[in-house]
Amino acid sequence: MTRQDRIRNFCIIAHVDHGKSTLADRLLEYTGALSPRQMVEQVLDTLELERERGITIKLQAVRLTYRARDGGEYILNLIDTPGHVDFTYEVSRSLAACEGALLVVDATQGVEAQTLANLYLALEHNLEIIPVINKIDLPNAEPDRVRRELEEVTGLDGSSAILASAKTGQGTEEILEAIVLRIPPPKGNREKPLQALIFDSHFDSYRGAIPYVRVVHGRLSKGMVIRMMSTGKEFEVDEVGVFTPAPVPVQALEAGEVGYLAAGIKNVRDTRVGDTVTGAERPAEAPLPGYRRVTPMVYCGLYPVDSDQYDNLRDALEKLQLNDAALVFEPETSAALGFGFRCGFLGLLHMEIVQERLEREYDLELITTAPSVVYRVIKTGGETVMVDNPTLLPPPGSIEAMEEPYVKATLLLPSDYIGPVMELCQERRGTFVGMEYLSEKRVMLTYELPLAEIIYDFFDQLKSRTRGYASLDYEFLGYRVSDLVKLDILINNEVVDALSVIVHRDKAYQRGRALVERLKELIPRQLFDVPVQAAIGSRVIARETIRALRKNVLAKCYGGDVTRKRKLLEKQKEGKKRMKQVGRVEIPQEAFMAVLRVD
């Protein structure tokens, strides 16, 4: 048996909360990758934020050494995958680095949309799937039902599913054995020119960008000059290594192996996920298939509440970008908000994560404008422009047609909720594609929906209309012509550019109405009447008035009250600090996000 025959590369596919991280911990613990004393709760999720949210956004790879029942010692490379729809492309790249996958399903829940979407991706990559029914220790576990569902939904052999509890450790050894026995070893040829797939990277402040690679063919060793095939940039390798999970340098990584390389790469942009690393001296003829540049799907404006923090915000974005190749930003100016940045994200979750990290790790107070998709505008002259900021939409007279991005959405839900979910999709301009009963009680609905409708509180609505039982996955379909208009908001008779949105014409009245009502609630009374209007062009379609504040005075203030009254005033001032003055009106931060959630 060759060394390569003893390698198994696998990943774990699971829905959020179905226990992926805990299972990974168990595998590590069982194979002695970390002593229990070293165990932190969930070793694979490194960022504090991820741990709190229970989702993994950064991929990693860990090498486990396992002595199997056949007496042989195997190298198992666990490649972690993110579990969210925003990161489908990353998932596909880490799947491409594997020969097999554990499909983890919660014994109390069943298969979810993202699990299914990732499973299909895995099947496309011809991965060997090992179903694992997790959490069987829970009193409400229904392993038999889930097993049947697995068969019906996925066509996998339910009897091959392993019953496990990552919490108690039950099933761990069986899983490891299955990995050895059922997942094929990698096929590559170590004699061929180097082809290594980058499936992730991270930024180390001392060593620069560190790509994580799966060597498909050839050999990657220290001292080699490598070339990134998408850009042609070359670097000299200072170190190659594996994660155990701590990084450990090795002499070389050969075909079939997984690890990292360090080569003094200054920027993560030079270590693009999906790119192929080859040798400069003996380059491969072609890159590995499947590379594409990741393009942001959702844009929003980020502005510091305090304009003095502009430089800090730029520095923070630059730092985040070092670790997050999908984040893009460029300076923009808003008449209402001053200087800020237009930022592009893979999706809403990605946006929220970046926002939270900026606020938490960099201590910035931010105003976020409503997220927007990228519209394609065909001008009367025939020229096409992409618009990711409603404010920059060309004047209506110069627009021939507008197109918006559509996605194919897959929704998995209990059959009881078909009605409400179909209703939601119809409301959101969805086109019904199909409905399939996965089992007696679970249904898969497929719709084509404008992406703009999904980023506009679709998740929240879906969750609330199905009591959290529905799950959603979507993929980009393409651009389609739509009858779209720009809806402006006027506060105190001035257009507030940061509140403008692009909406479908049929929805404009309803959205405008809802928006002015919501803004009336969110904007505190000023010392004068403030009209709040929604308008399309010069036509006002909805109006509310925030009545002036008439009285704000403490009746009494004597010796016993001074400290207490001062605290009241401080609280009031604190509230004001979080507001942005637009014209003469003070507008709180939340108002700028209100555009997103008004129903």
Add this chain to the structure above:
Amino acid sequence: MNLYIHLPFCLRKCNYCDFISFPAVPPPVTARYLKALGREMEMAAYALRPGKAATVYFGGGTPTYLAASDLVGLVARVKDVFGLQGGAEITVEANPGTLTLEKLRNLREVGVNRLSLGAQAFKEGLLRAMGRAHGVGDIYEAFTWARRAGFANINLDLIYGLPGQSSEDWEDTLDRALELEPEHLSVYGLELAPDTPWGRSYSQGRLALPDEQEVVDMYWRAREKIRGVGYEHYEISNFARPGFQCRHNLTYWENRPYLGLGAGAASHWGNRRWQNLSYLESYCGAVEEGHLPAAEVEILTPERQRGDTLFLGLRLLRGVSLKEYAERFGEDLLEGYGRELERPFDLGLITVERGFLRLTDKGLPLANEVFAAFV
């Protein structure tokens, strides 16, 4: 030196009251309290050497819940421990229904020269709803006795913006109060603290208050009427006949030092503000063990002193003297707070006139919008 003495006792708690006051406390407890108070006076006099009192203010609660002899004893004790400056202003707060002609005479005899009466309203229904322990008749009786006992400086407290109070009710209350010709009037807009019966009812939506505009109109109506008969409007909520401004309360608004003794009483002394322990047991316990009963002490930074001077001083209608401010803090007010004052100036809430920064008429009911700039 200005001295405040807190007497946290009353017949019953009113529905809006969030003062430190305990209803229907039996004599042994008040006796223990008075003893502790005497001891605190001695400790404070020894520790701080504050000098003779220019003003003394007995507040509550309802100080006159106590027996005449107790009050007389207290005043005597103050004279004894601290001494009084010539012409000292000595105020006792009182509620109708806790007074007799005899008690008032005793107070006058021991040197109390100012009486502050919690009249609140001249309508039985409103008084009952507020949970007051007195009726309209008691107000007249108390006022008449006070004059007869020789009080030539009487304040009446009135409240507007009460649940169910119409603007006619308020006019009538003002007329009747003015008819009595008190030297001083305090008119307070009702404020509901969350932890009071009315506060709770309000937050549960079970209490309807007059709307904001009506309440503001009541304020303007009061000001118009009271000023119309020769009173000076000198603080946001206070009016006085010439020469009858409350000297004790002026020390608060002018951000000058005072000592507060008794449970929950606050002091401002040197660069500190502190508040005493609020519960009778903890207050008395501390004093009996020989400790000063201060609970929370706050050190006042120069910045905070400046801010306090402004948000307190602007409560006075004459405003804050730019010259005095510069002398006190070595800094020009309008320069130091230029940025903060820009918006209030623009909105017409403040103005500078004859060397004073003050609230405008527009600024009076919106004073907090200005004050927030100073904290």
